[in-house]
Amino acid sequence: MTRPLNRAALGRPAAPVRILHLGLGGFFRAHQAWYTAHAPDAADWGIAAFTGRNTEIPTRLTAQDGLYTLVTRTPESDRREVIHSLSAAHAGADHAAWLDYWRRPELAVVTLTVTEAGYTRARAGGLDTALPQVRADIEALHGDAEAPVGTAAARLLAGLAARRRAGSGPVAIVPCDNLPDNGPATARMLRELAGELGRPSWHAAAAHASYVTTMVDRITPWSTPEDAATGWTDAAPVVTEPFTEWVLGGAFPAGRPAWEEAGARFVSDVAPYEQRKLRLLNGAHSLLAYAAPLRGHATVAEAVADPLCRAWLVDWWQEAGKHLNFPARDLADYRAALLERFANPRIRHALAKIAEDGSQKLPVRVLPILRAERARGSLPGGAVRVIAAWLLHLRGDGVPVNDAAAPARPALFRTRPARYWPPSIRGSPRTAN
Template sequence: MTARLADLLTDPRRPRPGILHLGPGAFFRAHLAVYTDGALRAKGGAWGIEVAGLRDAATARQFTAQDGCFTLLVRDGTDTRAQVLGPVLRGVAPDDIPARMAAPEIRIVTLTVTEKAYGLDPESGGLDPTHPAIAADLTNRAPPRSAVGLIAAGLAARRDAGVPPFTPLSCDNLAGNGHLLRRLVLDFAAHRDPALAEWIATEVPFPSTMVDRITPASTPATRADARRLTGMDDPLAVETEPFLQWVIEDRFAQGRPDWDRAGALFVQDVAPYEAMKLRMLNGTHSLLAWLGLAAGHEFVRDAIADPVIAGAARSHLQAAARTLASVPGVDPGAYAEALLERFRNRAIAHRLDQIAMDGTQKLPPRILSPAAEMLAKGGDTDSFARVTAGWVWHAAQHEPLRDPRADEIRARLAGVPRDPASLTAALMALPGLFPPALRDNADWNRQVAGHVAVLTGGAA
């Protein structure tokens, strides 16, 4: 099978490795791998990707078994197009990650590991030393297992060997992901070796990025369509929408692929693009997920077809746009209409429960920060309160709740009356989640409880 897949590539020559990627899941295959494949086809260069999972080696082994090739299905609502991509050279076992990070040919380490894998303390904005993986790495002299611990150890090995540093590049949906990753790595290094922290602060860039491509979890239908369109069985097949976007802060220690040849945008400041995406796309996604699940829907395409939820989504896009500074080259109104059209794509089966998970990680940048800003300006916070109410109701009644703070949420809600005001008050008091300007504002609390009442049919 692997030889036949490799034969499908228009350029079967394999580049030398230059990138180590942590988190070889669906989004990596539909985004970073696509851009890298395009850059290699356009310009070449020693930028082949090696992929590794932090704990699970199965996907990495499958990449090795398939010569790094996989099928990408692009669904536009009318047609499905299959591409076979090959920027990945091989998989790397978790135990081999430290050695590959220390290898001089690896010049960029990219990440798509989800928000909860960073070990972030939501109260301080820095490293959480009680996070299980972080705590284990800080107390154990064995090779680290957390992404932050691995990066710190890899940079330490390069410093000690006199090898220039790699550039850590987060591709996760986190506000200021480069700045955040830098702080977490510095915090970790300071616990283990203050001199290392000083060296990293001086020598290592942490570019921020904004990534965007709706990528549902693969299903048996994904694999069946890949087989139908390519004639081969591909366990790594992934499906996505036609749209893709990548905005990258252009700061790298040892060069980078010509991702712009594949459509990426290199800029000096990612923040305006990131805020637009987090608040408009991701914030509205959260609205669709929590309100859609409450209404009994399963997929984004079904939620946006619900007239009540569609109206709420349009209102939220307008509310989020009012919190943004000007974004170079972007018309917010046109961007909002494009998002609605993407949500309506009937060919993309994007599960609402996939978007709804990890709400305590997603609420602050998507909903709470713009709500606090709007409240400070005396503006209308109603749409942000509606989305927050959707999360309150989801956290109170959904089982199993997939959230890094699920146990804490359950403990907070234990014995709490199931009326909207009590549920809202209990979750508003969750430490470190809500900014004091919202948590302590009676009008905001009433606004959220009022929307919870709409969802529950109860009285606020």
């Protein structure tokens, strides 16, 4: 028999909201919310989180007073805990509530997990003002500074502007997505949006924050209500792996939770850690997402169990490792840990999900290695394999394409015979190529 999951039953009141989050998905709830719940001062640091567009998840979480079960899944067993750091959950369309939190003097930190595509960046790294959703938000804010907007850039800038008008002090904006220099990238996005809006007040709003750079890591696949199984009726559980890492660098003008006591690391230079993760973990994920389905695999664990896919990983890691600022022993340990994490058969990490928005991911995960190797006169087989598999993916092979920014698929991709593509990708899972 199960019991309703609520704070009265647990005797755990909601903490006052001092953190605002954009992107109410499983990763946020397994990562930033987990670190906050495990900080010794968690009782002082509640989180109000907003979705992008989804209304179902905030409805489920609100019915549970923001509580949910985190299932930490090892190859042998599950460990379950109820996470209590989420004090409020809102649908993204609730723009009035979003601005209200920004006006509060006690707000100190704003985190976001909106995926690479959510930063609406152009190829050169700045704000892509040609995107219809960006243009629509610019038009809306030109007419009314508090008009409902949809892109992450506009939502953040509108919030900062509302905060300045209310006379509240600066906050720390903490992006937690897989972008190099994600703090400066976010700052640039808001500065350029302010430039499009023109008025000095918008520029002052963009400057009314510090921008913290981060590296985040925790594999978090999709879950179902059945994953909770704790004796509580939980409509919003999250499944994750035991490993977790959070590296941060930057200023917090209004304070922050003691995340370091929960295992987070604060450093002066995040770049080596983010490059290691982007290249070795995320680059490997992209390789498997596009190449492994061509051999019949649906999850990361299935792919890593295939000796040929493991050999492809080794090829990629050897190339990428040459361009990372870490001792060889540390990189070897990191790669060994990745293989162990990837091989966990009870973490069903779907390759189709990883494959989404490849046109946003490959330029930061793979192309820097390809360019660096070509500059040295080398043709890097590992990087070329990722690009070749991605082109096959765009052609319609493997998992379905889900990438709004993907290049149009020309006739070349649709008609070129398979013999033109690398036979080691096309091989059977039973073929020791």
